[in-house]
Structures are given as C-alpha cells and as structure tokens.
Amino acid sequence: MTHPSWQPWQGNGTPQPWQGSGSPAPQRWQGGGVPQPWAGQGSPSPSMLASHADRERAVDVLRAGFGEGRLEQGEFEKRVGRAYAARTVGELALLVADLPQGPVPHPAPVMHVPGTFLPARPQTNGKAVGSAVCGAVCLLTFGLAGVPAVVLGHAARAEIRRTGEAGDALALTGLVIGWLSTVGWAIILTAMIVAAAASA
Structure with a gap:
C-alpha cells in the first residue's frame, strides 16, 4: 500500500x-x-x-x-x-472519537421559485378535445358524431405535431371511436341496401 x-x-x-x-x-x-x-x-x-x-x-x-x-x-x-x-x-x-463518523450532511436551502420561471405546461389542443367529445356522444347520436370525431381527430394530431400542444391521447381516442362508429354504420347501411335489393 x-x-x-x-x-x-x-x-x-x-x-x-x-x-x-x-x-x-x-x-x-x-x-x-x-x-x-x-x-x-x-x-x-x-x-x-x-x-x-x-x-x-x-x-x-x-x-x-x-x-x-x-x-x-x-x-x-x-x-x-x-x-x-x-x-x-x-x-x-x-x-x-471526537469527529463525526463521516461527512455531516448540509440540507439544501428551500427556495421559492416564482411562477414566471416555472416551465409552462403545454396547452391542450381544442380540436383534440372536440374529437374526444364527438366520439363520446356517438352512441347518443346513433353514430352521427363519428364523422366529426374522425375529421377533428386527424386535424388535431396534425396541429399537435406542428405546435407541440397537448391532447394527442384525446385526439386518438376520438379517432378510434369515430372510425368504429363510421365503419359500423357503413356495414349496417350496406346490409340494409342488400336486404332491400334482395326483397325487391
């Protein structure tokens, strides 16, 4: 040594x-x-x-x-x-014997940070909120809100990628529900047309 x-x-x-x-x-x-x-x-x-x-x-x-x-x-x-x-x-x-058994910790002083210097939270995109709301009322409107949910969802995701706003999860939720509702109604209408043509 x-x-x-x-x-x-x-x-x-x-x-x-x-x-x-x-x-x-x-x-x-x-x-x-x-x-x-x-x-x-x-x-x-x-x-x-x-x-x-x-x-x-x-x-x-x-x-x-x-x-x-x-x-x-x-x-x-x-x-x-x-x-x-x-x-x-x-x-x-x-x-x-007359010393602390290791360094004495010194607590860091607690300082209040003014709100001006705090990182700003990104604003939620309004179209994303609208897409989620339209998707939620699809059942109440018998699927008529599905198309607005899809349109608003696509527009919201494009704006979020460009501006960095929050709300991508809301836009995605509206998109999924809107597409399910739209596809469901398309299948129902197609079945009704086929049934009508077959009975004529």
Missing part, C-alpha cells in the same frame, strides 16, 4: 505504533470525556488488530473532518500518520 509522502514515520524508515506504557497517552484531540468506540464493522474489541480496511475507514473520517474545518492541516496530517501506523482498532477509535 502506498502511503502519503507526509507520514511522520518515514524519517527513520520504521513505522511506530501509537502506544504508550500500558495505555495510549492522552492526546489533545481526545477531549475531556471518554472516547467512544469507533463504529467500524460491528463493535470490535479495542485490542483487535486493525486491518487495512479499518485504517482506510479511519482516514476517510479524518478527511471528512478536515474538509469540514474541524481539523487543522498539521493535526490532520499527524492523525493520518498515526492511523496508518496503528496496530489495533482501539488506536483508530481514539483518533476519530
């Missing part, structure tokens, strides 16, 4: 673990209270040997604290150096 060029143990070439006689010596970043266990994977024992992943997680917390202005440059570099030299999970926990 490649260590940063500013790690303190590169002077004599031998990394030294952060240990005192019996227990870690109190540092100025430990605060006045008892350091809380570092929330790594679960709740490991403080005496458990630290893995490369444990060290990297601790360094990530230190970087977040430095980026938020909680640590000065010198103290940040010192702690990172001790994190890479740490032998146990407990040593890493002391290094990050």
